Amino acid sequence: MQVAVIGLGAMGMGAALSCLRAGLAVTGCDFSETARDSFAGAGGQVAASADAIAPGTQAVLLLVVNAAQTEAALFGPAGCTKRLAPGAVIIASATMGPDDARRLAARAEAAGFLYLDAPVSGGAAKAATGEMTVMASGSPAAFAKAKPVLDAVATKVWELGEAPGIGATVKVVHQLLAGVHIAVAAEAMSLGIRAGADPQKLYDVVTSAAGNSWMFENRMARVLEGDDAPRSAVDIFVKDLGLVAQMARGLDHPVPLASQAQQLFTAASAMGHGRADDGFVIRVWQALTGIALPGENQKREKPKG
Structure with missing residues (x-):
């Protein structure tokens, strides 16, 4: 499965490395050259901007700071949606308010993508070992498509319902x-x-x-x-x-x-x-x-x- 992890910070780096260990093909995306070099040294592909992730990416995990950064990484001028495969799943894990989660989900689904409202907990230590907790809501199809990524990064995935915003x-x-x-x-x-x-x-x-x-x-x-x-x-x-x-x-x-x-x-x-x-x-x-x-x-x- 071709996966992109956008945001190689404290938790994003751990999640990206966990995906690599699980055998997924991973592109790590971050503005920081130091972060990119670190991930490349571990065997991952890297991109300096979201619109440079691998074409045909089937799942994108966003571990950025907030809703604004999530929206920019998806739909901004350098957003990644143009690089996603049809029907790809967007796993939005930044902490944001439920109104923003619902708005981004509607925009993603209108563009033909699956969307998982999936914030996480566990910090850098749990991210590094693939043991985060995910509190997610979305359609059964979104959960199914995201399963290889969720299995790689988390030991507990709470399925909280189908409506975006619950997570x-x-x-x-x-x-x-x-x-x-x-x-x-x-x-x-x-x-x-x-x-x-x-x-x-x-x-x-x-x-x-x-x-x-x-x-x-x-x-x-x-x-x-x-x-x-x-x-x-x-x-x-x-x-x-x-x-x-x-x-x-x-x-x-x-x-x-x-x-x-x-x-x-x-x-x-x-x-x-x-x-x-x-x-x-x-x-x-x-x-x-x-x-x-x-x-x-x-x-x-x-x-x-």
């Missing part, structure tokens, strides 16, 4: 939880540090007790190490919690916790930490209180007054 809805709700969990994990860790608790011992207690969450365990481990290399960046949650707010407004549904969490991520981004790992939203509390974070050598003075 996007579930992912937005998931991101509400993920963003709030990360923010509250940072708040708890910063409070413990401010109160004089040993950060490592605090972490050990929480991760062995009922207050633990996957996000606390995963993200605060990086904070303990001072490792802010982005697996998922602060700016991702500025965007995704914005999608939560947008969807909630359309439903007249209050989301006060998600809104507060978005403000914390926005503050971290405004401080210059937008590209840091999202657990480092904790630097908002560091700036407010002067706490010294574990793994960071420099001490910060407590604000006066």
Whole structure:
């Protein structure tokens, strides 16, 4: 099967390599020459723009940032649809609002393509091992056509219904939880540090007790190490919690916790930490209180007054 993966970022590179390991013929597409060289070195074909993927491509997996990038990669002046085989399946995996998912699906289907509204979870680590979770909606024909790709990149594929937009809805709700969990994990860790608790011992207690969450365990481990290399960046949650707010407004549904969490991520981004790992939203509390974070050598003075 001829496949294209558009977006060779943290998750896209892992997905493209997983497709290669599964024996699929894969073209990896990214503006970054470094990303293209890395994928080519692994044995894949590469393209610098979406309109340069292999002709007759039967499935395209889009792991870009948002709906605008997805639309450009498909239908823009350098879009890939002109290179797709008739009846090819589009697997749209960027996090976007359900209205955008429905709009893009309608446009794809009008052009004669199958469309899977298929956001993913698992981060770079799960993408690299082909163990992502996919939350997807689309027609039975779209699922069938996409199966070789889904089998290659995921260990769990949720089939959520036939209507486009359901997959996007579930992912937005998931991101509400993920963003709030990360923010509250940072708040708890910063409070413990401010109160004089040993950060490592605090972490050990929480991760062995009922207050633990996957996000606390995963993200605060990086904070303990001072490792802010982005697996998922602060700016991702500025965007995704914005999608939560947008969807909630359309439903007249209050989301006060998600809104507060978005403000914390926005503050971290405004401080210059937008590209840091999202657990480092904790630097908002560091700036407010002067706490010294574990793994960071420099001490910060407590604000006066």
